Amino acid sequence: MLTTHHCLLVRDGTFAAVGPSGDITGERGAWPDGLFARDARHLSRWQLTVDGGTPTVLVPATAGRGATASSVSTPPGGRADTPALTVFREQTVRAGGLSERIRIGSNRGEPTTAVLALTVDADFADQFELRSDHRWYEKPHAVRTRELRPDGVEFGYRRREWHARTVVTASPAPDAVEETGSGARRLRWRIELPAHGSTELALRVDAHPHGAPEPDPVLPTPAGELGTGGTAGVPIPEDWPELATACEQGLADLACLLVPATGPDGEALRVPAAGVPWFLTLLGRHALVTSLFTLHARPELAAATLLVLAATQATDADPERIAEPGKIVHELRHGELAHFEQVPYGRYFGAVDSTPLFLMLLGAHAETTGEEKLARRLERHARAAVEWMFQHGGLADGGYLVYHADQGGLANQSWKDSPGSICHADGTPVKGEITAAVAQGYAYAALRGTAGLARTAWDDAPYADLLDDAAEGLRARFARDFWLPDRDFPALALDGAGRRVDALASDAGHLLWTGILDRERGRAVGRRLLAPDFFTGWGIRTLAADQAAYHPLSYHRGCVWPHDSAIAALGLARYGLRVEAETVARGILDLAAATSFRLPEAVAGYPRDRHPAPIPYPHACTPQAWAAATPFALTSALRPAGLSGPKVP
Structure with a gap:
């Protein structure tokens, strides 16, 4: 059963399990979080901080019947009843990836500055590794790579002929990309907001699993508009x-x-x-x-x-x-x-x-x-x-x-x-x-x-x-x-x-x-x-x-x-x-x-x-x-x- 601290988004063979704020922490066990495609975790860290602290969740990530979830939070510290900023996150899973829009709004009548940072990583763990069955699988000659891009970072994994990638891009591009002690990368932005102003960041994660064709946006759905149309024309007894x-x-x-x-x-x-x-x-x-x-x-x-x-x-x-x-x-x-x-x-x-x-x-x-x-x-x-x-x-x-x-x-x-x-x-x-x-x-x-x-x-x-x-x-x-x-x-x-x-x-x-x-x-x-x-x-x-x-x-x-x-x-x-x-x-x-x-x-x-x-x-x-x-x-x-x-x- 999905735990109360997870929000699930799933579509076209790709799913993401995120926490109340929209973060991914790299959990394992009965319900690991992350972005998954073709039995592999293509995103194992996705953690947002504001001015060096984890935001306080006001509205936890909640998914409707689609593949989109929204959450609302405020920066840590300060007076809880008058936070300087509000962070609005909207995350959408699509075939082979995740998109997120982060809107930061100022609640003050004077200009405000904040530092946003997003810690990202991809461990490419196989789902059988993540199950809590205490098994350990040898993976000889496996190599993980992390390469900077002008607008983000690319994570790679290779084991002999097996090759998978995860590409993270941002608009606007981060001001800096830093290494962390765990091997993850931290994307940083210095945000300057006018009085009661706001700005947006657009983030995109593209998973490239081994052997997967590129997503086809016109791939037919045999069941037609499967998720719409009420009961699909099936008669329902009046008393039910x-x-x-x-x-x-x-x-x-x-x-x-x-x-x-x-x-x-x-x-x-x-x-x-x-x-x-x-x-x-x-x-x-x-x-x-x-x-x-x-x-x-x-x-x-x-x-x-x-x-x-x-x-x-x-x-x-x-x-x-x-x-x-x-x-x-x-x-x-x-x-x-x-x-x-x-x-x-x-x-x-x-x-x-x-x-x-x-x-x-x-x-x-x-x-x-x-x-x-x-x-x-x-x-x-x-x-x-x-x-x-x-x-x-x-x-x-x-x-x-x-x-x-x-x-x-x-x-x-x-x-x-x-x-x-x-x-x-x-x-x-x-x-x-x-x-x-x-x-x-x-x-x-x-x-x-x-x-x-x-x-x-x-x-x-x-x-x-x-x-x-x-x-x-x-x-x-x-x-x-x-x-x-x-x-x-x-x-x-x-x-x-x-x-x-x-x-x-x-x-x-x-x-x-x-x-x-x-x-x-x-x-x-x-x-x-x-x-x-x-x-x-x-x-x-x-x-x-x-x-x-x-x-x-x-x-x-x-x-x-x-x-x-x-x-x-x-x-x-x-x-x-x-x-x-x-x-x-x-x-x-x-x-x-x-x-x-x-x-x-x-x-x-x-x-x-x-x-x-x-x-x-x-x-x-x-x-x-x-x-x-x-x-x-x-x-x-x-x-x-x-x-x-x-x-x-």
Whole structure:
């Protein structure tokens, strides 16, 4: 969760986190401050002083729905009620940089002189270095440079072929540029103001990350004017007016999270990044779920996501990246550590569910839009994805999608991908080959949806019949192998020996969404998800609270995720549990109202009846893509015949 002393500005794959005055101090930890582009911090110091002291903040930096923030401060010292000067700062993030205008106004009736200084630096730290995980990465032969310019300073970083720059310019140019003991540079201006006069400084920071093309001001946005237009034409039930506000904020958040990407034919596109600060990049699972949620509102976003993921689909086997032919990518990174393979995430395929989600979205896009052109264009990619599920994912061998922990990457590769998240009720982690229940639901829906494409778009009835038969077989096996008869609930997973993992988890809501459960069991599961040990009043806990494994501040073993609860709401609607779906939707919207309608990635699992305000999860991304898209999923769950899928017989 963004700390109270940070203001966040994000746009076009670039973001800045600044303090109340607009300063950047070089913090690390849960929320580092700085200017970031392509996984690197391009500005680590940006600190303004007036007459040698730090100004006193009157109005802290606050961002609206755009990428601009304003703050007001006064010089330190003197009488607090009659400061000699007032400093007005306006900061704007743009693709690849930051612009700032500083206006200094005199409050006196006689001429005034002041010395302004701005300390600047760029440490080019990789985001993986800045995480508070206590890891240290060797960076041999790395060289940092600082070169004076007539109007500012240029910072450089080189490590072998890796080269990045940050250029800081000012108008008017500084009177002097000084070195500091830390290696930063201090730009100084002597300002002379007439009585009640004012003057302005214009500052510009341009980040030049390694391998990045220059920003294209005319790059198209697939979702059109994504951040405008209220609810994008999606009808809102009359008795849910706050849903319109949540949708409007969600569109604004999604607009700022769009990042540039490339389609199969080299076309320039924009797709939703997962979230800020750690995931301002394409994560396959997140982009796919976000696009499924917003499909009725912005089908162009789904089309862009499908094209970009098709362009990055694996064609060869690469065990280091968990890549296999036909698999859909989990994560793309552009930073230094990924480039030198010190982290595996440059193009990383450690997700068992991105591939079936790709097929789900492709089928849903054709069904929702009535347009099969994209499905025909991506037929080869879709068939390769199906082939991966059978030949590499595990469907042909053991009847299920499976994964093994990746020692250098992700231990878990379903949506709950944190260490220890796939566990028994007593908290014991599952070892060996893992068969996550949620992935089987996605596989079932993927087979069904792709069978529909085969019949209508590809004119291949035999292939459609094969996929339908495979889906029915998977559904029957799942009912046999995953059901916990003593709990009347599905297991979270199967372990390496095929034993049921007995933790009761919110993943069951995903099974409702995909329709893999029969009607009787599905309705029983849906009602169980509204029991007090699951439902907090804000949403559904990721793990039921009556189990030893539960922790209210655990990322995947107790927190409430709005998107996870929205998936459950869609599933509840699919199984005809309208009252339950509305109860979950109401809790999520109350959470939205309590967080200024910007839904966070997750909140703590504490019950609402004992804690009337939601308790933040301390490391939550915000804005975050599938949280921003959640209100649109709710519009579908609340419609009489919504996007919740066909009713289950």
